Amino acid sequence: MPKRTVILDRAAELLATSPSGDVSTRAVCEAAGVTQPVLYRLFGDKDGLLSAVADHVWEQYLAGKRAAVPGSDVLADLRAGWDNHTAFALAHPHAYRLVFGSALSAEPAAIAEAMRLLGEVTERLASEGLLRVSPEEAARVIMAANSGVALGMILRPTEYPEGASEEVREATIRGILAGDAVADPVAVAVATLRSRVRGGDAADTFTAAEAALIDEWLGRLTRTGSGT
Helix, strand or coil: CCHHHHHHHHHHHHHHHCCCCCCCHHHHHHHHCCCHHHHHHHHCCHHHHHHHHHHHHHHHHHHHHHHCCCCCCHHHHHHHHHHHHHHHHHHCHHHHHHHHCCCCCCCCCHHHHHHHHHHHHHHHHHHCCCECCCHHHHHHHHHHHHHHHHHHHHHCCCCCCCCHHHHHHHHHHHHHECCCCCCCHHHHHHHHHHHHHHCHHHHHCCCHHHHHHHHHHHHHHHHHHCCC
């Protein structure tokens, strides 16, 4: 097994059992049977190691999301994704905090990948005319709310008891969906059209340049409607 993998495996084990959520490079080296110069050559510094450990732990969760087959009900998929995210956070609190609750100089790649996968779901919502905001805004709102309540349940469990995640989930979904009295019909239509222009079917109708231009025009409509 490559030394890098051995180091990541041992560091992940130490992180999972750490009372404070911190691990020392010395302890990792002893557990992995390597010297500190080897560790620093592979990871640069401690932040580089912790960032790589976070991605290592997150990979199993993200691999499952990549392999998931979309269902016929996109809202059911969104709810399941939210619940899986929260469950992962509670099962791996220290690795979760490294991604969403730390200031590592070497940023883990996991958050960008998680946002990309979530964006695929919000694009589906938009293509079905269900969003009152853009898919990008919806993804940001969902991730902020999901990670916020997950961190709350990790750090302040008495203030965020069982059921808190579901409450925040439903409030967040209500906030991004079209169909209520305050939804802007222009914004809903624009979000839907932009998603369809970006979708695979558009390749049969528009060139890449045409699709980009239409997306830009629709984006201007959104900004005009919001008064910006």
